[in-house]
Amino acid sequence: MKLGVHIADFTYPSGPAGLADDLTRIAVAAEEEGFARVSVMDHVFQIGPVGPIENDMLEAYTALGYLAARTERVQLLAWVTAVTYRDPGLLAKIVTTLDVLSKGRAMLGIGAAWNEEESKGLGLFFPPTKERFERLEETLQICLQMWGEDEGPYRGTHYSLDRTMNSPQALSRPHPPILIGGGGEQKTLRLVAQYAQACNLFAGPELSHKLDVLKQRCDEVGRDYAEIEKTVMYRFDATNPAGTVEDLKGLAKLGVQHVHGMIANVHEIEPLRVLGREVVPAAAEL
Numbered sequence: 001m002k003l004g005v006h007i008a009d010f011t012y013p014s015g016p017a018g019l020a021d022d023l024t025r026i027a028v029a030a031e032e033e034g035f036a037r038v039s040v041m042d043h044v045f046q047i048g049p050v051g052p053i054e055n056d057m058l059e060a061y062t063a064l065g066y067l068a069a070r071t072e073r074v075q076l077l078a079w080v081t082a083v084t085y086r087d088p089g090l091l092a093k094i095v096t097t098l099d100v101l102s103k104g105r106a107m108l109g110i111g112a113a114w115n116e117e118e119s120k121g122l123g124l125f126f127p128p129t130k131e132r133f134e135r136l137e138e139t140l141q142i143c144l145q146m147w148g149e150d151e152g153p154y155r156g157t158h159y160s161l162d163r164t165m166n167s168p169q170a171l172s173r174p175h176p177p178i179l180i181g182g183g184g185e186q187k188t189l190r191l192v193a194q195y196a197q198a199c200n201l202f203a204g205p206e207l208s209h210k211l212d213v214l215k216q217r218c219d220e221v222g223r224d225y226a227e228i229e230k231t232v233m234y235r236f237d238a239t240n241p242a243g244t245v246e247d248l249k250g251l252a253k254l255g256v257q258h259v260h261g262m263i264a265n266v267h268e269i270e271p272l273r274v275l276g277r278e279v280v281p282a283a284a285e286l
Contacts, residue, residue, distance in 0.1 A: 001252050001286040003279070004037030004260035005030040005272070006079055006233070008047075010056040012267040019056070022267050023063070024070045029269050031074045033276025034284070037260060038067060039079035039109065045118040050262075053117070061094050068102035075105050079233075079260065080181035080200065082113035084125045084132060088139035089161050092146040096170045104171035108143060109200070111181035112136045112188070133187050134158060140178065140195040147175035179231065183210045193217035198229035198258070203247070207232065208254055231258040238263060238271035241278035248279070252286035259283070 005026070012022045027038050040063050041047070046055040060078040067076055076098060086094065091108075099106035112132040113119070119126035127135070138156040145154055146166040154161040170176050179198035182188035183206070192199045192214060201210050211230065218225040232251060237244050248259060263271050 002036035034280040042078040077107035077109040080109035080111040088142040099170040203232040203234040234261040
């Protein structure tokens with residue numbers, strides 16, 4: 001099992017003037033301690049479960065580009081990209097750029113978007129749920145076409161591209177891995193089965209059921225369930241590493257391969273060091 005660090009809180013004691021240095025220290029320490037991935041949220045306002053919406057929030061792909069220059073091994077992604085915040089041709093180009101400049105370390109984490117408050121706040125496009133899922137599927141198709149050899153046009157219900165040229169191409173082969181966030185049983189997990197290399201679920205009581213549904217969706221579309229990396233979101237507790245390891249053992253028994261989440265007071269770095277010493281090696285053996 002591999003672990004990843006999700007950076008969702010950008011409000012640190014040093015303030016905005018120290019934020020670049022704080023992010024560097026967090027990402028470098030995560031890499032040194034053996035974490036496999038580092039992610040940021042794709043939001044423009046802070047979200048309620050993390051802090052007041054007025055708290056600091058960085059644009060995701062600008063932040064990831066910065067982290068690409070500060071790290072060498074960790075995979076980098078937005079956990080997860082809001083599909084309606086960027087048109088798909090540009091999104092594919094952005095992720096390709098991240099992949100090239102990080103020397104093949106980009107992933108595309110993506111979902112149907114949900115934060116209507118921030119969308120209205122900054123005037124971002126936010127259609128109804130049904131349309132957002134339609135656009136999510138078309139975006140997945142467009143990204144895969146742009147990461148392939150077909151430069152022909154793409155004609156969908158919501159998007160029309162005359163030439164899907166992508167130069168330079170991504171370094172990741174066959175393309176940057178796609179992770180689709182969410183556990184919706186009728187739409188999201190079907191999209192995972194059809195298009196993605198990884199799912200993203202929550203480490204809660206419904207996890208086993210959600211994985212069963214994903215397997216069913218894979219069977220329906222003729223996809224090998226084993227091809228999909230099973231990832232979950234989890235809140236790491238550096239004050240209780242033994243309990244964290246026990247939680248990871250339970251997740252491993254369900255087939256979870258990657259556990260990703262926030263770490264309280266991560267800017268202090270020592271919580272990362274504790275998890276690196278006492279949890280990362282134990283997880284690697286699961």
